[in-house]
Amino acid sequence: MSNIRQPLYGEAAVQVRDQLATSTAEDIRQHADQQTPDAGREHTEHQGDDLGLSLAEVLAALPAVADHAMKTALPERYTPELAAEFAQTMAGILREQQQERPVTAAQRGPEWMAKWGCPGFCVERHGTSGAMECHSTAPVETTLKAAEVDCSGYSENGESLPWMTAQVIVNNDKAQAYGRETKVWLGYGVHLAELPPAEARRALDALRGFTVRLAAVVDFAEQVAADDFAGDPEIAAADREAEARRVRAITEGTR
Numbered sequence: 001m002s003n004i005r006q007p008l009y010g011e012a013a014v015q016v017r018d019q020l021a022t023s024t025a026e027d028i029r030q031h032a033d034q035q036t037p038d039a040g041r042e043h044t045e046h047q048g049d050d051l052g053l054s055l056a057e058v059l060a061a062l063p064a065v066a067d068h069a070m071k072t073a074l075p076e077r078y079t080p081e082l083a084a085e086f087a088q089t090m091a092g093i094l095r096e097q098q099q100e101r102p103v104t105a106a107q108r109g110p111e112w113m114a115k116w117g118c119p120g121f122c123v124e125r126h127g128t129s130g131a132m133e134c135h136s137t138a139p140v141e142t143t144l145k146a147a148e149v150d151c152s153g154y155s156e157n158g159e160s161l162p163w164m165t166a167q168v169i170v171n172n173d174k175a176q177a178y179g180r181e182t183k184v185w186l187g188y189g190v191h192l193a194e195l196p197p198a199e200a201r202r203a204l205d206a207l208r209g210f211t212v213r214l215a216a217v218v219d220f221a222e223q224v225a226a227d228d229f230a231g232d233p234e235i236a237a238a239d240r241e242a243e244a245r246r247v248r249a250i251t252e253g254t255r
Protein backbone atom coordinates (compact mmCIF):
# COMPACT_ATOMS: atom_id res chain seq x y z
CA MET A 1 0.00 0.00 0.00
CA SER A 2 1.42 3.36 -0.96
CA ASN A 3 2.27 5.78 1.79
CA ILE A 4 0.27 8.58 0.24
CA ARG A 5 -2.95 6.62 0.11
CA GLN A 6 -2.67 5.72 3.77
CA PRO A 7 -3.53 9.18 5.19
CA LEU A 8 -6.80 9.28 3.26
CA TYR A 9 -8.34 6.42 5.15
CA GLY A 10 -10.76 7.09 7.95
CA GLU A 11 -12.24 10.48 8.68
CA ALA A 12 -10.40 12.32 5.87
CA ALA A 13 -11.68 9.89 3.26
CA VAL A 14 -15.23 10.31 4.55
CA GLN A 15 -14.96 14.09 4.23
CA VAL A 16 -13.76 13.94 0.64
CA ARG A 17 -16.33 11.29 -0.24
CA ASP A 18 -19.14 13.42 1.22
CA GLN A 19 -17.89 16.40 -0.75
CA LEU A 20 -17.77 14.21 -3.84
CA ALA A 21 -21.37 13.13 -3.22
CA THR A 22 -22.52 16.76 -3.24
CA SER A 23 -20.98 17.30 -6.67
CA THR A 24 -23.93 17.65 -8.96
CA ALA A 25 -24.62 15.47 -11.94
CA GLU A 26 -23.92 18.57 -14.03
CA ASP A 27 -20.40 18.90 -12.55
CA ILE A 28 -19.57 15.33 -13.39
CA ARG A 29 -21.20 15.51 -16.81
CA GLN A 30 -19.19 18.66 -17.55
CA HIS A 31 -15.94 16.98 -16.50
CA ALA A 32 -16.89 13.86 -18.42
CA ASP A 33 -17.33 15.94 -21.57
CA GLN A 34 -13.96 17.61 -21.03
CA GLN A 35 -12.17 14.34 -20.36
CA THR A 36 -13.72 12.17 -23.03
CA PRO A 37 -15.05 14.33 -25.84
CA ASP A 38 -14.91 11.38 -28.23
CA ALA A 39 -16.29 8.77 -25.88
CA GLY A 40 -19.77 9.29 -27.26
CA ARG A 41 -22.71 8.16 -25.22
CA GLU A 42 -21.83 4.54 -24.88
CA HIS A 43 -24.19 3.82 -22.02
CA THR A 44 -24.06 0.41 -20.42
CA GLU A 45 -27.02 -1.62 -19.28
CA HIS A 46 -26.79 0.35 -16.07
CA GLN A 47 -27.81 3.60 -17.64
CA GLY A 48 -30.61 5.33 -15.82
CA ASP A 49 -28.49 5.14 -12.69
CA ASP A 50 -28.44 8.15 -10.38
CA LEU A 51 -26.57 10.40 -12.81
CA GLY A 52 -27.68 8.92 -16.10
CA LEU A 53 -24.01 8.44 -16.97
CA SER A 54 -22.15 5.33 -18.00
CA LEU A 55 -19.50 3.94 -15.69
CA ALA A 56 -16.84 4.94 -18.25
CA GLU A 57 -18.02 8.55 -18.16
CA VAL A 58 -18.02 8.68 -14.37
CA LEU A 59 -14.55 7.08 -14.22
CA ALA A 60 -13.21 9.58 -16.76
CA ALA A 61 -14.59 12.52 -14.78
CA LEU A 62 -13.54 11.19 -11.38
CA PRO A 63 -9.94 12.54 -11.21
CA ALA A 64 -11.04 16.14 -11.86
CA VAL A 65 -14.05 15.90 -9.57
CA ALA A 66 -12.06 14.23 -6.77
CA ASP A 67 -9.38 16.90 -7.10
CA HIS A 68 -11.98 19.62 -6.68
CA ALA A 69 -13.72 17.74 -3.86
CA MET A 70 -10.49 17.35 -1.92
CA LYS A 71 -9.50 20.99 -2.35
CA THR A 72 -12.87 21.94 -0.88
CA ALA A 73 -13.13 19.36 1.92
CA LEU A 74 -9.48 19.18 3.01
CA PRO A 75 -7.63 22.27 1.76
CA GLU A 76 -4.88 21.85 4.38
CA ARG A 77 -4.16 18.25 3.32
CA TYR A 78 -4.61 18.73 -0.41
CA THR A 79 -1.92 17.65 -2.83
CA PRO A 80 -2.55 16.70 -6.48
CA GLU A 81 -0.93 13.29 -5.85
CA LEU A 82 -3.15 12.54 -2.87
CA ALA A 83 -6.27 13.57 -4.81
CA ALA A 84 -5.21 11.34 -7.71
CA GLU A 85 -4.66 8.41 -5.35
CA PHE A 86 -8.07 8.98 -3.83
CA ALA A 87 -9.71 9.10 -7.27
CA GLN A 88 -8.02 5.83 -8.14
CA THR A 89 -9.29 4.16 -4.98
CA MET A 90 -12.83 5.45 -5.62
CA ALA A 91 -12.64 4.23 -9.22
CA GLY A 92 -11.70 0.74 -8.02
CA ILE A 93 -14.65 0.67 -5.63
CA LEU A 94 -17.06 1.95 -8.31
CA ARG A 95 -15.83 -0.56 -10.86
CA GLU A 96 -16.29 -3.39 -8.40
CA GLN A 97 -19.79 -2.27 -7.42
CA GLN A 98 -20.94 -1.79 -11.02
CA GLN A 99 -19.53 -5.04 -12.30
CA GLU A 100 -21.25 -6.93 -9.54
CA ARG A 101 -24.62 -5.48 -10.46
CA PRO A 102 -26.29 -7.52 -13.17
CA VAL A 103 -29.60 -6.53 -14.77
CA THR A 104 -32.70 -7.53 -12.81
CA ALA A 105 -35.90 -8.97 -14.27
CA ALA A 106 -37.67 -5.77 -13.18
CA GLN A 107 -35.24 -3.77 -15.34
CA ARG A 108 -35.82 -6.14 -18.26
CA GLY A 109 -39.53 -5.41 -18.05
CA PRO A 110 -42.94 -7.07 -17.61
CA GLU A 111 -42.70 -9.11 -20.81
CA TRP A 112 -39.51 -10.79 -19.67
CA MET A 113 -40.95 -11.38 -16.20
CA ALA A 114 -44.11 -12.96 -17.60
CA LYS A 115 -42.18 -15.13 -20.06
CA TRP A 116 -39.89 -16.67 -17.45
CA GLY A 117 -42.11 -16.30 -14.38
CA CYS A 118 -39.47 -14.09 -12.79
CA PRO A 119 -39.75 -12.23 -9.52
CA GLY A 120 -38.50 -8.65 -10.01
CA PHE A 121 -35.18 -9.32 -8.28
CA CYS A 122 -34.22 -12.23 -10.57
CA VAL A 123 -30.91 -11.68 -12.36
CA GLU A 124 -30.77 -14.94 -14.34
CA ARG A 125 -30.17 -14.55 -18.06
CA HIS A 126 -32.83 -17.14 -18.91
CA GLY A 127 -32.53 -18.80 -22.29
CA THR A 128 -28.76 -18.32 -22.52
CA SER A 129 -26.28 -21.10 -21.92
CA GLY A 130 -25.09 -21.34 -18.35
CA ALA A 131 -28.18 -19.68 -16.90
CA MET A 132 -29.73 -21.43 -13.93
CA GLU A 133 -33.18 -22.97 -14.17
CA CYS A 134 -34.42 -21.21 -11.09
CA HIS A 135 -34.56 -17.54 -10.10
CA SER A 136 -31.87 -15.79 -8.16
CA THR A 137 -30.66 -12.53 -6.72
CA ALA A 138 -27.21 -11.21 -7.53
CA PRO A 139 -24.72 -12.81 -5.16
CA VAL A 140 -22.98 -10.80 -2.50
CA GLU A 141 -19.41 -11.92 -2.05
CA THR A 142 -16.14 -11.19 -0.33
CA THR A 143 -13.50 -9.50 -2.46
CA LEU A 144 -11.06 -11.93 -0.83
CA LYS A 145 -10.65 -15.05 -2.98
CA ALA A 146 -10.79 -18.56 -1.50
CA ALA A 147 -7.35 -19.47 -2.83
CA GLU A 148 -5.82 -16.50 -0.99
CA VAL A 149 -6.69 -17.93 2.43
CA ASP A 150 -6.52 -21.68 1.77
CA CYS A 151 -3.09 -23.28 2.28
CA SER A 152 -4.39 -26.79 1.49
CA GLY A 153 -4.22 -26.08 -2.24
CA TYR A 154 -7.70 -27.55 -2.65
CA SER A 155 -9.20 -24.17 -3.50
CA GLU A 156 -6.94 -23.94 -6.53
CA ASN A 157 -9.66 -26.00 -8.22
CA GLY A 158 -11.73 -22.86 -8.13
CA GLU A 159 -8.98 -20.31 -7.93
CA SER A 160 -11.06 -17.32 -8.91
CA LEU A 161 -13.91 -18.14 -6.53
CA PRO A 162 -14.60 -15.65 -3.75
CA TRP A 163 -13.94 -16.79 -0.21
CA MET A 164 -17.63 -16.46 0.71
CA THR A 165 -20.76 -15.72 -1.31
CA ALA A 166 -24.48 -15.57 -0.56
CA GLN A 167 -27.56 -15.23 -2.75
CA VAL A 168 -31.27 -15.98 -2.73
CA ILE A 169 -32.54 -18.75 -5.01
CA VAL A 170 -36.24 -19.19 -5.76
CA ASN A 171 -37.49 -22.31 -7.45
CA ASN A 172 -40.99 -21.63 -8.81
CA ASP A 173 -41.00 -23.61 -12.02
CA LYS A 174 -44.60 -24.86 -12.63
CA ALA A 175 -45.39 -23.51 -9.18
CA GLN A 176 -49.06 -24.62 -9.30
CA ALA A 177 -47.89 -28.21 -9.38
CA TYR A 178 -44.61 -28.17 -7.50
CA GLY A 179 -44.90 -25.11 -5.31
CA ARG A 180 -42.41 -22.37 -4.70
CA GLU A 181 -39.27 -22.83 -2.65
CA THR A 182 -36.80 -20.19 -1.46
CA LYS A 183 -33.26 -21.09 -0.47
CA VAL A 184 -30.08 -19.26 0.42
CA TRP A 185 -26.97 -20.38 -1.39
CA LEU A 186 -24.06 -19.87 0.94
CA GLY A 187 -20.80 -20.44 -0.87
CA TYR A 188 -17.41 -20.87 0.76
CA GLY A 189 -14.70 -21.44 -1.77
CA VAL A 190 -15.51 -24.54 -3.81
CA HIS A 191 -18.24 -25.56 -1.36
CA LEU A 192 -21.89 -24.59 -1.49
CA ALA A 193 -24.60 -24.83 1.15
CA GLU A 194 -28.25 -24.68 0.06
CA LEU A 195 -30.19 -23.57 3.09
CA PRO A 196 -33.83 -22.77 3.84
CA PRO A 197 -34.04 -19.22 5.25
CA ALA A 198 -34.34 -20.46 8.86
CA GLU A 199 -31.16 -22.51 8.52
CA ALA A 200 -29.44 -19.62 6.77
CA ARG A 201 -30.37 -17.54 9.82
CA ARG A 202 -28.72 -20.17 12.05
CA ALA A 203 -25.61 -20.05 9.86
CA LEU A 204 -25.60 -16.25 10.13
CA ASP A 205 -25.84 -16.42 13.95
CA ALA A 206 -23.01 -18.97 14.02
CA LEU A 207 -20.92 -16.72 11.79
CA ARG A 208 -21.65 -13.67 13.95
CA GLY A 209 -20.54 -15.54 17.07
CA PHE A 210 -17.50 -16.78 15.21
CA THR A 211 -16.36 -13.34 14.05
CA VAL A 212 -16.10 -12.24 17.70
CA ARG A 213 -13.89 -15.22 18.51
CA LEU A 214 -11.95 -14.81 15.26
CA ALA A 215 -11.26 -11.19 16.24
CA ALA A 216 -9.83 -12.42 19.56
CA VAL A 217 -7.62 -14.95 17.73
CA VAL A 218 -6.34 -12.31 15.28
CA ASP A 219 -5.68 -9.81 18.10
CA PHE A 220 -3.74 -12.46 20.01
CA ALA A 221 -1.84 -13.57 16.88
CA GLU A 222 -0.70 -9.98 16.34
CA GLN A 223 0.67 -9.85 19.89
CA VAL A 224 2.39 -13.24 19.59
CA ALA A 225 3.80 -12.32 16.15
CA ALA A 226 5.73 -9.45 17.73
CA ASP A 227 8.39 -12.06 18.63
CA ASP A 228 8.60 -13.56 15.11
CA PHE A 229 11.91 -13.40 13.26
CA ALA A 230 13.49 -14.70 10.07
CA GLY A 231 16.08 -17.47 10.37
CA ASP A 232 19.75 -17.21 9.38
CA PRO A 233 20.16 -18.53 5.81
CA GLU A 234 23.76 -19.68 6.50
CA ILE A 235 22.76 -21.71 9.52
CA ALA A 236 19.78 -23.07 7.55
CA ALA A 237 22.12 -24.18 4.72
CA ALA A 238 24.45 -25.87 7.21
CA ASP A 239 21.46 -27.59 8.79
CA ARG A 240 20.28 -28.93 5.43
CA GLU A 241 23.78 -30.23 4.66
CA ALA A 242 23.99 -31.97 8.03
CA GLU A 243 20.55 -33.50 7.44
CA ALA A 244 21.61 -34.75 3.99
CA ARG A 245 24.78 -36.30 5.52
CA ARG A 246 22.69 -37.99 8.21
CA VAL A 247 20.29 -39.48 5.61
CA ARG A 248 23.25 -40.66 3.45
CA ALA A 249 24.88 -42.32 6.47
CA ILE A 250 21.69 -44.21 7.28
CA THR A 251 20.95 -45.35 3.70
CA GLU A 252 24.62 -46.36 3.08
CA GLY A 253 24.81 -48.15 6.45
CA THR A 254 21.72 -50.27 5.69
CA ARG A 255 22.93 -51.45 2.30
Ligand SMILES: [Zn+2]
Pocket: 105, 116, 117, 118, 119, 122, 123, 124, 126, 134, 135, 136
Ligand atom coordinates in the same frame (compact mmCIF):
# COMPACT_ATOMS: atom_id res chain seq x y z
ZN1 LIG B 1 -35.92 -15.40 -13.43
